[in-house]
Amino acid sequence: xAVISQKPSRDICQRGTSLTIxxxxxxxxxxxxxxxxxxxxxxxxxATANQGSEATYESGFVIDKFPISRPNLTFSTLTVSNMSPExxxxxxxxxxxxxxxxxxxxxxTRLTVT
Amino acid sequence: GIQxxxxxxxxxxxxxxxSTLRCNFSDSVNNLQWFxxxxxxxxxxLFYIPSGTKQNGRLSATTVATExxxxxxxxxxxxxxxxxxxxxxxxxxxGNMLTFGGGTRLMVKP
Numbered sequence: 001x002a003v004i005s006q007k008p009s010r011d012i013c014q015r016g017t018s019l020t021i022x023x024x025x026x027x028x029x030x031x032x033x034x035x036x037x038x039x040x041x042x043x044x045x046x047a048t049a050n051q052g053s054e055a056t057y058e059s060g061f062v063i064d065k066f067p068i069s070r071p072n073l074t075f076s077t078l079t080v081s082n083m084s085p086e087x088x089x090x091x092x093x094x095x096x097x098x099x100x101x102x103x104x105x106x107x108x109t110r111l112t113v114t
Numbered sequence: 115g116i117q118x119x120x121x122x123x124x125x126x127x128x129x130x131x132x133s134t135l136r137c138n139f140s141d142s143v144n145n146l147q148w149f150x151x152x153x154x155x156x157x158x159x160l161f162y163i164p165s166g167t168k169q170n171g172r173l174s175a176t177t178v179a180t181e182x183x184x185x186x187x188x189x190x191x192x193x194x195x196x197x198x199x200x201x202x203x204x205x206x207x208x209g210n211m212l213t214f215g216g217g218t219r220l221m222v223k224p
Contacts, residue, residue: 037155042200042217043157043202043212044214045212045213048210058211092157101162102145102159103147103202108155
């Protein structure tokens, strides 16, 4: 398995501002992902964070709104830009271990936009 | 894309009861995982089970890949089992992307 930490664990932000969420893994992993979980809903994949290149975004998510960085094999950031109340969600990072299809999730960042 | 349906959507049990949660998926998969999301939001891996049967304590899971479903069994339920159970699948050739079902929200009453 892997130990995954996220910062911040929660935040309350004003409309129109941006928040950067950090994800740190205790070992090198090839695959890192960012998910969103809206209140009372299931998880939806935002993007795959690629090391050294642009992230791969899923339908409905764009780089201008959710810029992602992955400077190395253990760290990634997700920025939620120009926030609106509709962005209030839990944002989770996950990793897939080498030689395995299993994904492990961080504790999540609970974001409230007022 | 692949469709993942979980049933029942909600379940209330008395402590000590057994239950079966179901996950149906619409296409072939090379990855199927069951997760438990606790009341604090943390997703905990229960099983990686693209096929076959596994057991871990009071929990067990069975995936019949040819018939495109998986079952999660909870025996002698405890209040700490409360939360949301998610099934997630990775479609063949889908580039490691997990698609989640809608979840089963379980409440175990003392």
